[in-house]
Each structure stands twice: as structure tokens, then as C-alpha cells.
Amino acid sequence: MSIVQLNFWLMPNGDFDTLSAIEKEITHFEKWHTNIHIEPTIIPWSHAWDRLMNVHKQQGELVAPDVIQIGTTWVSTLNYLGVLRDISAFFDEDITSDIIIPLKESSISYETGGFMAMPWMADIRMLYYRIDILRLYGFSSRDLEDFDSFRNVCLVIQSKRKSPDDIMAFRLSGHSEVVLIHDLAPWIWGMGGHLLSANLKKVSFDSPQARKAIHWYFDLVNDLYGGKDSHKRYGIIPTGSFFSGNFATEIIGKSPLYNLSNLKHSNYSQEVAKNYGVVNLPKGPEGSFPFIGGSSLAVPKWSRYPEEAAEWIRFLVSSESQMRHGYRIGVFPSRISLLQNYFKDYKEDYEVIATTLKNGRSLPYSPLLGTLERILSAFSDHVLMAIRSGEYTSDFLDREINQAAMEANYIFSMYM
């Protein structure tokens, strides 16, 4: 019997050793699939897109993956570029109908209705906070319920800082010094705005509601971390994390529950493990609409062994594997039926996530999402730079929004 080698490209999720975590799953899989060998390659998120494009455009000249992990927001673009194979035929209704709705929607080709990727891990954004810190300043979780009260909590905590080592109020999302599209989207949705127009042919993040939300968000960042004072600037640089005890609040889409209580991660703080709480994202005038995204698994068109690739994906999205892997690296499973089980020892957290699932939104399905991300990253980079240097003003932000909208609309006019 000849052994098929599947090249599997995946990206690091959570703050854990992805390679050793996936190797455990590979061992489980290979025990029952003796004719398939999985060869994993860990690729940083920042390199993954380029590596994928290089393979797609120089097919046959580079080592190509047979299974790929991709961001759920990449599906539409990769589908448009002809990278993905329709994998509907490989999955039963009992799995596809169990996928968290916004993830399911972003995995389906608008042109053919076929499943182009199978959601694997869910990024369901909730607000984590330090119960002890809030209590110290006379606040409770109720003070995180809406935009204004949340802002007030942040400003008070920040104002009490005496030294650079003191806890900071709010950690900006992301791993680099930019605010990404899905970090900004919930504030825009909460104000009643949208990223794109209803027909998806234009951007609408320059509409009055969206503009108000962007102002609200960057005003908060400016009030917390603006100016040339170096210890204030630290908050913009995402070096610490909520779980390490550097911040009082953070919007997070994963949940290292078991790792936190077992303190398997060296950077996780015992203090946080004892004192953290979870609530839904603050409500804006129009409500609370958290972002739901995550990672999916896909079979590229050039995969040499599509059937074996689908078998590997079927294994990874099985209940057992999703639960094991999810706990190990602190991410949520993509299937509704598994979430309750995931939170079986954390009933209160489950109630929060259940509400988030009801109101959560994914980003609009557009092949230009990646380009929009690039434009908005450059935009936020400019704004954060101005905040750091103390040059941030309302007019400056408006000019930057106009510029970003003009650039994005130019690209949309070229494609849609």
C-alpha cells in the first residue's frame, strides 16, 4: 500500500505552540489512516497570503500544500482567484448545518453555492475584563454595557496609573501596530454604520454613522495613549496581553479557559485566572454586534490528493478533534453543537457567547476585502502615528477617512 503525503499549511493560533498541538492530532489521525501521512508546515499569518499566492501563480515550480488553513475572510478572494476547490461533496449535511451561521455564510461561493472551505476555529469576539480592577475603582460589569460607560471605565483606570508598570485600561486588538478591519467593524456596526454599501459596490465607512464610530474609537485610543509620553505610548504597542495581566480590558475572540486555569502558558497570570470576567461587546446606539470570524480549512485546486485532503479536514472538524485541539490552543470550535460542551464548566461565559452568536456578524462577502484591509491598515497606521506624536485631531481623522474611502472606492470601481 503506497502512502500518500499531504502537505498541510497552517498558521499559529492563540499563544500556544501550534506545531506540537497539531502533531498530537496528526498522531490520532495517522493511527486510523495508515495510508496517509500529514506533513505540517507552520506559516506566520503575516507570510501566509504571499506564500499562497506564490504557489498559485507558479504552480508546479514550488512545493504546494494539499490542505490549507485560511482566514474566513479570505474565502471570497481566494475563490475569486480560482484557488479553492469546491468541497461540498465531501461533507455531510449533519456537519455543514452545524456550522456557526456567519462562518457558514462566508464559506459558500456566491456564484455556485458550493462550500469552498470548512470552518475550523471560530473567532467570537467578547469583552474580557478584570473584575478586581473594576471593583477597585467602583465599577462592575454593568459599567461595560454601552459605548459611553465603557469609555468612562477606561479613562478612569488609565488616569489612576502612576508608573509604567501599572495596569493599562484597554488593549488594542491585533499583533501588530495597526487596527484591523474586524477590530473596527463592531464599533461601526454599533453606531448603525456599515463597511460596504448594500450592493457591495462601494465602501460606506465614510458614512455619518460609520465616521462617528471611527471618531469614537480613535478618540478613545488618543485619550488613553496619545501624546509623546513614552509610558502612555506603550498601550498602542501590543506587547502585553490581557491574560498576562497588563490590561484591564480587551476584546478577544478566543478563550484559553483551561490553559488559564491550569496555567500551562508561561506568560499567563494567576491573578488574571482568578479575576477575569466576560461580557458582550458594549452597545452602541444601534446595539452590540460583535465580529465573528475564524479560520477555515480548504483544498486548493492544485492539491494532488483531494479525497485524502478532505478526509483530513473531516477529521479536524470532527467533534473529538475540534474539542481537543480547541482546548489545547485556546480557540473555539466552529460547530454550534460543540460550543455548549466547550463551556461546560463555565456556564456564565457560555451565556455571553450564546448572545454573541445571536448578534454577531462576519465581514461582508467581497473579493476586495483583502485590498480593503490593506487600505484600512495603512489608514490606521497613519492615525496611530498621529496619536503617538500628539498630532491627532478630529480634522486629521476626517481627512484620513476621506482619503481611505477615496482609495477604496477607486479599487471597487475597477472591480465591481
Next chain:
Amino acid sequence: MIVKRKKRREKNSTLNELWHIISHDKDPDALYSHSLIILSKALGKIEGAVFTWEPHENVLRCQKVMRSNVLQDGEEVLVVTRESPLWGLCSGITDLVIDRQNQSSICVALRTEGEFLGMIRITRLTGHRFSRINLSQIRLFCSELTVAMKNLKIFMQNERHVRQLRASFEISSNIVKSIHLDELLRLIVKSIVTHMGFDRVRLYLVDRKRELLKGEVAYDLRGNIMSLDKEQYPLKSKVHPLVDHVLGEGENLVQKSFHDVVVFVPLQIKDIVVGLMVVDNILSQQKISQDEMHTIKSFAGQIAMAVENARLFEKIEELSITDSLTGLYVIRHFKERLETEVYRSKRYGTSLALFLIDIDNFKTINDTYGHPVGDLVLQTIANKVKGILRQTDFACRYGGDEFMTCLLNLNAKDSLQLGKRLLDAVENSGPFLEEGALSIGISVGIALFPENAEEIDDVIEKADQALYEAKKRGKNQICGWWEIQEQK
């Protein structure tokens, strides 16, 4: 002692094998991985990272990292300023920097012939400092690695050039493969995407007569070919960014910010722009390199020339099948098409009507008012004839003042009605003279296929007989061949 020597020999032989491998690595990823494996074998427990230098941004970008014997792609980016401890390394002042706080961590420059390619950072996990022998071993290794990196860089450049040459050759040969405009444009966009790997290529052509920039065809990475015929822009400044490129007004600020993913290439012969090619990597977000831009631009002249040739060919073809005065087909081409239609009618059991049209008193018009007026009359009637044709019908100038039409799926009754409409239209045309004295009329003879005759020449003959009958009836008349039969 012997065991130690044996171990050292084994270690050296493994290292030699790895040395051999790195000098033959054809992939940077493999080269960096093998380098870190060699270092860890030579130095024991280390954390190693290979950085490459990006001079335009003054950054060292980590390509590969080895931690606890696990190799991963690096993500670290070090911005190097004059104040940075690594400045000396990048600027050539030194080839080695030892971390002041952690003496077991060093950075070594990868430099060859004065060119700084990057650095290797090695941290001993045991916490021991590096001995002099270690440092000289590392320096030696780094100089070998630098040569391998340089060679690989040259190899990759050559590979890229070969790929581009191959693409140029393929595209050039495709450009001359067709003389038919539609087919030519399809071949051009397809071969550019296929051989150069862009997300999409679009072609627009200038219609000088109508002062328009017209969308023609697009091809994308999925292999989809799309018509752009809905895109039409007046050739006026500031109407559309594409038009501004054709008019030579360059890029605006917004376009400039995407200059590395969208390239506009005017298709030009000498100073005349005949079209515009737009190449983009908007979705994949891969930067279009300077080399690629030059290659695309080098095709522009060839494409423009090929487009002009194809247009000329179409024009010549058009001229050879149409009558220059009336724009109707010449008899030869009309008969060719008629043969096809008759064949089709026989096969599918359909019918067609042949109209033979003659201008009444045309000789008198010519003799009285001169040839310019005669030509005007011919053109007017030709236009009226065109006016009754549906998309599938066709007509020709049959002789000096005669026209013939082939109208598909028309019965006796409908053809007489249509003939009457034509008669009325002609009667109401003009005036041809300033005084308005000239009125014109026509006679029409009609024969039906297959009802009146089953061969082409016979149908024409019968239409001629009908025309004669119409003339006999007193001009400005219409007659179907079956009417003559009924009279008998």
C-alpha cells in the same frame, strides 16, 4: 579519546554533507533552514535566526527561526537606525555584534564583496559565551553562507529572467497568431495572464470615429474571458481615469497609491494611442515588479501594431465585400451568403424572399441633374432598403441602379406588405434638390424560396420576371412572381 575523535569525525562528516547541500540549495527557505541546522549541530543548543536586509526600508526581516530544534518562518522585523546597535553591522563598520546584556547572544553580518545581505543571530541556550574558536567557525560559516546566498540570488534572478523571456516569447508569438481583431485581443489577454500570472488583464480600444474609449475584453486568473463591451467612455478629459491615461494626463494621487498593483499601458504607435491595456494584481495584492512592468510595456508597441494590422485587415475585408457608395454588399458576397441561406433553408425547411429593386427613371435623373444627385439618390434608397432589414437579412447593390435583398422566413403576404412599406419610404424621401422638384420611386419584384423556385439562379430569375411585370404595371409598383402565375 578515540571515541571523542570518532564523534568529531561523524559530526564533521554530517556538517560536510550539509555544507554540500547549502551550496546546492535552490530555494531560500531550504538554504536558511539548512544553515540553522548546521549551526545547531556545530554549536549545540542554540536559538538561531536568519535575517535578510531590505535596504529601501532599512529593515532586517527574519526569514527563518530555529527554537528547540523546531524550524519556523520568522516574523520579526528589526528597523535599523543610526542609534541601533545593529547599525555597525549593516553599515560595514563591524561584522559581529555581541549583545551587551546577554553575552551568549551574537549577531553576525552576511556580507560579500561589500554588499550587506543580512545577518544571523545566534543565542546559546546554555548561557555560555562563545569562544574564539566558536566565533571564527561562525565567521567562516557565515562567509560560506553569504556566497551561497549571493549565488542563489543570481540563480533566482536568472530563473526570473528566463521565465520572463519565455513569457515574452510566448506572448509575442501569440500576438502575431491571428489577424482577426476579436481573436487577437483574446489571445493577447489570455497569454499575458497565463505566462505572467497577473490577476487580470483588460483591453480597451480607441474608436476615433465615435470619439470613444471602448472596452473590449478581459481575462482573469481563473481562466474566465469576459466581454467589456458595456464599458464605453467619451474621449474627454476627467470623464474617466482610463480615458485620462489615453489622453496622456497621467495618474492622479489615488491611482499613484496603487501603482504597484495596477499598471496602465497605453497602446501606442508613434504618437497615436490606439488603446489601453490595464494589468492588475488587485485581489492577490502581489506587487508588480519593475521587471514585470518593463516586460508589459515592451509589449505595448507590438500589441498596438497588431491591433492596427487587424483593423486594417478588417477594413480591407469590409471593402472587398461592400459597395463603397451604398455600404451594401457587392453581388459576389451577396451570392455567397445567399448560397449559405438557401442551404440552411433546405436543411431546416425554412423559407426566404428575394426582392429585386430598380429605381424608376434613374437614367433620366443622372442625365438631368448630374451624377452627384444620382449618387445621393442611390445612397438614399440603399438606406431605405437597410431600414427594412432585420438582423438576419442582407442586401446588395445588384447593378447600376438595382438592389437585391434576402429576407428570411417571409411568406407571400408579408413580403408584399414589406415591399409596400419600402415603396412608401422611398416616395417620402428627399428632397434631393434645393428647389425640391425631384421625386423618386422604385419598382420591386419578389420571388420566394422554395415556393417559387428551388435553385438560387431560378429564384433570381423569377424575381427579375416579377420586377419586369411591376415596371410594366406603370412603375412605383410591387409584384410577386406568384401574382404573374395567378394571372395566367
